[in-house]
Amino acid sequence: MKELNDPRKVFGNQVLELAKQDPRILAVSTDSSGSSGFGPFKECFPERHLEFGLTEQSAIGFCAGLALSGKIPFFCAITPFITMRCFEQVRDDLVYTFANVKIAGRNSGLDYSYLGYTHQSLEDIAVMRSLSNMKVLVPSDAIEIRACVNEAAKYTGPVYIRIGSEKLPTFHQSDYHFSFGKGEALQKGKDITLITMGGMVWRTMEAAEELVKLGIEVGVISMPSIKPLDYELLLQVSKETDIILTIEDHSIVGGLGGAVSEFLSQENPIRVVRLGVPDVFSTTGSYGDLLEKYHLSKSGIVDYVINLVKKKKSSYSN
Amino acid sequence: MEISDTQINNLKQTALNLRRNIITMIQSGQGGHVGGSLSCIEVITALYFSLLRCNPQEPQWEDRDRFILSAGHKCLALYSVLAEKGYFDKKLLTTYDSLNSKLPGHPDRHKLPGVEANTGSLGHGLAIGGGMALAGKIDQKDYKVYVLMGDGEIAEGSVWEAAEIASHYRLDNLIAIIDRNRLQIHGNTKDVLNTESLTAKWSSFGWQTLEIDGHDFVDIFGALKNLPLKKECPTCIIANTIKGKGLSFAENNYKYHYWKPTDEEMKKAFIELGMNYL
Numbered sequence: 374m375k376e377l378n379d380p381r382k383v384f385g386n387q388v389l390e391l392a393k394q395d396p397r398i399l400a401v402s403t404d405s406s407g408s409s410g411f412g413p414f415k416e417c418f419p420e421r422h423l424e425f426g427l428t429e430q431s432a433i434g435f436c437a438g439l440a441l442s443g444k445i446p447f448f449c450a451i452t453p454f455i456t457m458r459c460f461e462q463v464r465d466d467l468v469y470t471f472a473n474v475k476i477a478g479r480n481s482g483l484d485y486s487y488l489g490y491t492h493q494s495l496e497d498i499a500v501m502r503s504l505s506n507m508k509v510l511v512p513s514d515a516i517e518i519r520a521c522v523n524e525a526a527k528y529t530g531p532v533y534i535r536i537g538s539e540k541l542p543t544f545h546q547s548d549y550h551f552s553f554g555k556g557e558a559l560q561k562g563k564d565i566t567l568i569t570m571g572g573m574v575w576r577t578m579e580a581a582e583e584l585v586k587l588g589i590e591v592g593v594i595s596m597p598s599i600k601p602l603d604y605e606l607l608l609q610v611s612k613e614t615d616i617i618l619t620i621e622d623h624s625i626v627g628g629l630g631g632a633v634s635e636f637l638s639q640e641n642p643i644r645v646v647r648l649g650v651p652d653v654f655s656t657t658g659s660y661g662d663l664l665e666k667y668h669l670s671k672s673g674i675v676d677y678v679i680n681l682v683k684k685k686k687s688s689y690s691n
Numbered sequence: 692m693e694i695s696d697t698q699i700n701n702l703k704q705t706a707l708n709l710r711r712n713i714i715t716m717i718q719s720g721q722g723g724h725v726g727g728s729l730s731c732i733e734v735i736t737a738l739y740f741s742l743l744r745c746n747p748q749e750p751q752w753e754d755r756d757r758f759i760l761s762a763g764h765k766c767l768a769l770y771s772v773l774a775e776k777g778y779f780d781k782k783l784l785t786t787y788d789s790l791n792s793k794l795p796g797h798p799d800r801h802k803l804p805g806v807e808a809n810t811g812s813l814g815h816g817l818a819i820g821g822g823m824a825l826a827g828k829i830d831q832k833d834y835k836v837y838v839l840m841g842d843g844e845i846a847e848g849s850v851w852e853a854a855e856i857a858s859h860y861r862l863d864n865l866i867a868i869i870d871r872n873r874l875q876i877h878g879n880t881k882d883v884l885n886t887e888s889l890t891a892k893w894s895s896f897g898w899q900t901l902e903i904d905g906h907d908f909v910d911i912f913g914a915l916k917n918l919p920l921k922k923e924c925p926t927c928i929i930a931n932t933i934k935g936k937g938l939s940f941a942e943n944n945y946k947y948h949y950w951k952p953t954d955e956e957m958k959k960a961f962i963e964l965g966m967n968y969l
Contacts, residue, residue, distance in 0.1 A: 423825070426859070431818035431852035438822020441807070443753075444829070461812055462849070466819055470800065470809045 375542035378515040380572075381449075381479050384536055385410025387522040388447045389417060398526065399423055399439065401448035403432050408538075409449035409479055429454045433462035433476075440472040445526065451485075452478030452494035452535065456501055467531040468504045475525045477534040482572070482622030483650070483667075484537045486660040495650050499627025501533045502600040508532040508553055509600040511629075513574035514543045517597055520551035528553070537572045537622075539660065544575060554601035558610070562592035564682050566610050569620040570596045570629050573669065577620055580674035589682050602632050604640070611641040616681060618646045622669060625649040648677055694912040698741065702908050705775065706736040707964065710937045712771035712784055714960050717952060720788030723796075725950040726941060727841055728767035730872040730905070730932040737911040738837060739772045747777040750804040756834050757823050759808050761816020762841040762870065763797040764949075769806065770794050778805035814847025816840060817867060821857045824865035824925075835918065839868045843875030846884045851896065854925075858897030863919035867898070867927045870905065872934035874945040893927040905930025938963055 385400070392398040392414065400406070400414045400422045415422040423439075425432040429450060436446040448455065455478050456463065467474050478497055485492035502509045510525070510532065512518040518536060525532040556568075559578060562585075569577045574595045584591045592614055594606065611617065617637070619630035630647030637645055650667050657663075664670040668677045709732050717723045739745070743756045760769045767787075774781045779793075787794040793802040797811030808819045820838035827834050840850065857865050869889060873880050880886055893900045899920035903910040911930070920926050934948070935941030938960055941950065952960065961968040 420829075425856055428852035428856060430849040431821070431856055434815055434818020434849070434853060435822035435825060435856060437808075438819040438824070439826045440822075441819070442823045442826030442830075444826055462815060462818070465809060465812055466815055 375544070377540040377542055379538065379540050380515070380518055380536040381408065381410035381538055383410070383515045383518045384449065384477060384479070384522060384534070385412065385414055387519045389414040391522065391526050392418060392421065395445070395526070397443060397445045399444050399446045401425065401432060401436055401446045403427055403429050403450050403454070405450055409477070411449065430459040430462050433459045434466050436474040437466035437470055437472040440474045441470070445473055445475070447475045447477065449477040449479055451492060452481040452497050453492065456494070456497040456533070460500055464504055468506050471506060471530055473529050473531070475532045475534065477536060479536050480538045481535045482537060483655060483660060483663045484539060486663045487657055489657045490654050493655050495624040495655060496627065497535060498599055498623050498629065499631065502632060506530065507600060508598070509535070510598055511535045511570040512597050513571055513595055514541045514545055516543055516545035516547065516549050517551060520549060521597065524551055524553065535571060539572050541572055542575050544578070551597060554598050554603055556598065556603035556606045557595040558606060559593040559595055560591070561613065562590040563614060564590040565616045565618055565678060566592035566594060566614040567618050567620055567674070567678070568594045568596055568629065568633055570599065571622065573620050573622055576669070576671050577674060580671045580678070583675050584678055587679070589678065591678065596629060599629055599632055602636065604636055607633060607636055608640055611637050611643050616644045616646060616685060618648055618678065618681065620669065620674060621649040623649050624652060626652050646681060648674070694741070694909060699908045702736055702740060705740050706732050708775055709736055709768065709771040711964050711966055712774060712781070713767045714964060714966065716767055716770065716784050716787035716794070717950065718957060719785040722949065722951040723767050723787070724764040724948065725767065725938070726874065726934040726945070726947045727762060727765040727870065727872065729936045729938065729941070730934045731765055731768050731839060731870040732936065733906045733908060734839065734868060734870065734911055734930050735768050735772045737908055737915065739776050741912065742915050743837070744834065747805065750778060754832060754834055757807050757820065757836040759810070759816045759820040759836065759838045760798060761810055761820070761838050762813065762844050763810030765839070765841070765870070766796070766798045769798055770803070773803065773805040779803060813841070813844040814849040817850050817853035818856070821853050821862060821865055824857070824862040825860055827864050828860070828862065835864045835866060837866045837868060839870060841875070842869055842871040842873060842886055842889070843880050843883065845869065845886050854893070854896040854898065857925040861923040862925045863921070863923050865925045866915070866918060867925065869927065869929045870932055871929055872932045874934045874943070874948065876945070876948045878945050889929050897924060898927040899924045900927045900929065902929045902931065905932035906936060
């Protein structure tokens with residue numbers, strides 16, 4: 374069985390590892406240090422962990438001021454609160470100011486399945502990628518989370534990292550290299566190519582394995598960098614496949630599917646279908662049930678792809 | 692240490708120059724947020740010409756005191772004082788509000804030396820300044836951070852979040868100055884949304900609070916010379932001021948929050964400030 378890791382712990386521990394080498398790095402939380410993966414950081418560097426209580430707006434402002442004074446704050450909180458409650462602070466104090474602050478949304482997507490719409494985050498990618506100069510990263514396993522944290526720390530400027538809480542299997546090799554604006558073609562396929570991100574990647578890979586067995590030529594691309602997006606890879610794959618299906622635990626409005634569609638509709642308009650949470654308020658239930666409901670489970674993806682490919686083939690025969 | 696009569700006279704002359712600079716910019720840009728820019732001139736003059744530890748030749752000097760204009764629309768006052776202090780060539784003032792100007796309608800730290808933060812949307816500056824003050828504490832530096840806000844601005848909830856954090860972290864190197872001119876865009880602050888009582892509110896948030904006449908250099912100097920007012924407490928100075936101060940027709944008139952001058956008004960402004968109308 375593959376190793377499973379809690380993305381929050383991996384994130385927090387990697388920030389801690391970097392902090393051991395770089396005294397400028399601070400961990401920031403708003404009454405959720407433990408569930409943001411900063412428990413070990415707090416223990417190791419209590420004076421470099423800043424707790425701001427329930428003040429996400431001002432916490433962003435404080436992070437900006439700290440960054441303008443030479444610090445590198447890593448601020449992690451529940452996704453809607455760190456992206457949307459304080460959106461204007463992120464926009465003005467971080468991005469427009471170009472402050473060297475890294476923000477991480479955790480328990481993203483449908484993770485807070487029982488807690489409902491207020492805690493689920495289905496719009497964070499849409500709003501974050503609307504900001505000029507913002508890097509938007511959605512890593513898919515422990516190795517990629519560490520790589521994204523390292524790259525974010527090396528870069529001077531604002532970065533948004535989106536992680537979940539579901540334990541993820543590791544599929545990257547230890548020598549994996551991540552760069553901003555680079556996607557990863559995991560396999561190629563003529564019938565359809567599935568483009569996905571974050572915790573959806575391993576599910577999509579498993580679904581693809583099954584689809585191949587059914588005789589469908591399916592490609593898979595992982596997109597850890599939503600902004601900047603890998604235009605080169607998109608253009609190339611759009612010439613090699615009949616349909617692109619984007620798969621995301623996010624609204625179909627403005628997320629990965631939106632980003633891919635915006636680019637391809639202009640550069641090489643092929644059919645792009647967006648699979649994600651439809652443009653309605655999400656519901657509550659177990660995480661597994663929600664994934665089933667929105668066709669984001671392995672079997673949901675398999676069924677969805679079979680239907681799409683069948684329709685395509687039948688439209689040819691007609 | 693008290694301020695001397697000579698110092699006061701020098702500061703008064705500088706304040707007059709700053710007001711003249713503002714009129715020069717408004718004439719070039721054909722409009723600007725004049726009311727609030729004029730009300731805070733004495734405070735800004737005292738800060739930059741007798742209190743702030745700063746060096747225009749080295750605007751990013753690590754040990755400098757920081758001044759954040761949270762009420763970014765009062766940028767005419769900031770541009771004016773930075774030019775007067777020598778952060779940039781005064782000739783730039785006539786480019787105010789032109790295409791791609793380094794002096795836009797709200798300050799941008801990437802465009803002009805001496806600007807510490809990109810402000811404009813109200814209620815952001817205290818948190819940014821608080822972060823700078825907190826960094827100073829972490830690094831055991833002795834610089835101070837001054838944040839100037841309007842009395843209308845402090846209706847923003849984010850101001851009070853920042854106020855809580857500042858007192859929690861005992862940031863006695865952080866000084867909020869409220870330019871209380873009692874007016875905002877649509878009229879009297881007490882009618883639009885009453886933000887009083889300022890002293891009681893700031894005190895209850897754990898700040899040491901002092902009320903001064905924001906046009907009196909003796910008062911300003913007395914309040915700001917020996918900070919913090921109390922060790923381990925942030926300081927809030929409530930500066931009572933007159934919106935539009937220095938232009939008789941604009942004083943205490945909310946309609947001059949933003950001013951698009953007529954030729955007649957412009958001439959009057961030049962005469963009142965002892966300038967030659969061109």
